[in-house]
Amino acid sequence: MSSADIHPIIKPSDAVAWTECDRRVWLENKGSIIQDKSENAFDKLVQDKGMEHENKILKMLREKHQVCEATSFEDTKMLMADGVKVIYQAQLKNDIEGFVGYPDFLIRNKDGIYQPADAKLSLNPKKKSIQIQLGFYRKLLGVDLPAIVYLGDSSTAEIGDEANAITETFINEMRILLAKEKEPSVRYSHSKCSACPYLEHCKPGFQASEELSLIYGIQARSAKGFEKIGIKSITELANADYETLPDVPYLKGSLKKKRAVLQARSYLNNEIFNIAPINLPKGTWVHFDIEDNALTTTVDKHVYLWGFLAPINGENKFEYVWTDTEDDDEKGWIDFLDKIEEYRSLFSDLILAHFSQHERTTINAYAKRYSMEQNETVKYLLGDDSPLFDMQKPVLESLVLPLQSYGLKDICKHPELVNFQWEDAGSGGQWSIVQFNRYLEEKDIKVKEKLKKEILGYNRDDVIATLKLEEWLRPQISNKDW
Numbered sequence: 001m002s003s004a005d006i007h008p009i010i011k012p013s014d015a016v017a018w019t020e021c022d023r024r025v026w027l028e029n030k031g032s033i034i035q036d037k038s039e040n041a042f043d044k045l046v047q048d049k050g051m052e053h054e055n056k057i058l059k060m061l062r063e064k065h066q067v068c069e070a071t072s073f074e075d076t077k078m079l080m081a082d083g084v085k086v087i088y089q090a091q092l093k094n095d096i097e098g099f100v101g102y103p104d105f106l107i108r109n110k111d112g113i114y115q116p117a118d119a120k121l122s123l124n125p126k127k128k129s130i131q132i133q134l135g136f137y138r139k140l141l142g143v144d145l146p147a148i149v150y151l152g153d154s155s156t157a158e159i160g161d162e163a164n165a166i167t168e169t170f171i172n173e174m175r176i177l178l179a180k181e182k183e184p185s186v187r188y189s190h191s192k193c194s195a196c197p198y199l200e201h202c203k204p205g206f207q208a209s210e211e212l213s214l215i216y217g218i219q220a221r222s223a224k225g226f227e228k229i230g231i232k233s234i235t236e237l238a239n240a241d242y243e244t245l246p247d248v249p250y251l252k253g254s255l256k257k258k259r260a261v262l263q264a265r266s267y268l269n270n271e272i273f274n275i276a277p278i279n280l281p282k283g284t285w286v287h288f289d290i291e292d293n294a295l296t297t298t299v300d301k302h303v304y305l306w307g308f309l310a311p312i313n314g315e316n317k318f319e320y321v322w323t324d325t326e327d328d329d330e331k332g333w334i335d336f337l338d339k340i341e342e343y344r345s346l347f348s349d350l351i352l353a354h355f356s357q358h359e360r361t362t363i364n365a366y367a368k369r370y371s372m373e374q375n376e377t378v379k380y381l382l383g384d385d386s387p388l389f390d391m392q393k394p395v396l397e398s399l400v401l402p403l404q405s406y407g408l409k410d411i412c413k414h415p416e417l418v419n420f421q422w423e424d425a426g427s428g429g430q431w432s433i434v435q436f437n438r439y440l441e442e443k444d445i446k447v448k449e450k451l452k453k454e455i456l457g458y459n460r461d462d463v464i465a466t467l468k469l470e471e472w473l474r475p476q477i478s479n480k481d482w
């Protein structure tokens with residue numbers, strides 16, 4: 001009897017999918033779906049950056065120690081028996097348990113015990129998938145020593161016994177999951193499914209069964225709650241009377257239930273509902289949007305572009321603050337604050353319109369990063385009379401739209417809503433990061449300028465989109481007595 005007959009093979013690399021979706025883990029291990037192999041540029045960039053980081057750590061270890069690369073499970077065992085100081089690309093397995101793992105490094109300490117170590121681009125060693133992977137390597141090696149993580153900003157962290165519980169849960173649940181003959185039944189989650197390579201496989205099933213979590217704002221626990229009271233499909237929810245509907249998890253109170261029912265009606269009939277007055281602040285509107293790069297090595301996120309659309313001399317002018325690299329991060333921030341002061345002096349009634357909380361959160365993070373919470377411009381931006389205005393707020397508070405997600409592009413690109421199309425149809429947040437990283441790598445000055453122009457064009461379209469959204473909302477401000 002082989003080990004796989006006793007226990008299915010478990011790899012710590014499954015931890016990422018396991019934290020996302022049971023079905024995804026099952027499909028990756030037991031499914032027969034042929035994946036579209038076309039390369040996603042953002043995934044490729046993350047992969048390349050990961051490799052770059054791993055090579056940097058390898059070089060650093062080579063400068064200090066003897067490093068040998070393992071070529072097989074047997075070779076890893078032999079290198080360990082030989083007492084090699086650092087084993088690169090180690091291969092470990094436990095046939096009885098059905099465990100297989102490939103730590104980037106095994107590092108021998110002064111007592112001759114090996115510690116597993118991984119290079120991770122992330123800056124957060126508490127991330128569930130990182131805890132599980134490193135916890136799993138410790139278990140495979142049977143060591144009490146903590147595992148080492150070389151983080152993206154070149155700092156190191158240790159993962160010890162605190163990761164044992166989550167690692168055991170992962171192993172136990174993986175065994176149950178991989179013993180299933182059929183793919184597990186799960187609920188739709190827009191944030192996870194829309195980025196999943198199995199979307200084409202799963203979505204038709206969700207649509208055919210009118211899965212409740214297809215509706216914006218209905219999470220798995222709310223859907224389960226609705227099922228308990230006999231509402232099992234979108235049609236049943238759409239036909240429900242929200243006035244008498246009992247509370248379900250995450251949907252407590254009449255307003256949330258009303259939204260859920262109207263959202264179901266909107267899904268089925270493409271209807272738009274106005275549920276509250278639309279309030280837009282009075283003043284001179286400057287539209288504002290940032291582009292940032294999380295694939296950095298010195299700061300958490302680097303905002304490389306702070307873009308604005310401002311009414312200057314009777315026309316809407318695109319203006320921006322740009323920084324070439326993260327070395328200029330602080331300069332970009334200071335230039336941004338100067339730009340705000342410039343608008344403040346031009347427009348005493350300034351409204352800085354942006355979409356979602358991201359811009360405010362980022363200003364907050366930058367103020368902390370450079371200890372500038374008491375700076376006058378920062379206090380103006382984040383204080384009680386802040387000019388910042390999140391345009392997602394009036395949409396979410398006042399409208400129910402035929403959408404599964406209320407992102408700027410979802411609302412603006414929809415032909416029956418704002419109907420604004422970006423000049424480059426393939427552009428987006430991830431696209432912008434890919435282009436910026438190409439810009440960083442590019443040596444040819446002409447190509448570099450072209451890339452910058454494309455990124456600026458994308459950001460310009462983002463701020464034009466928030467302007468178009470404003471123009472779409474204004475006529476809907478009614479005098480109706482709410």
Ligand code: SF4
Nearest residue numbers: 021024193196199202
């Ligand atoms: S599309 Fe959604 S349900 Fe299907 S495997 Fe991916 S995350 Fe899971």
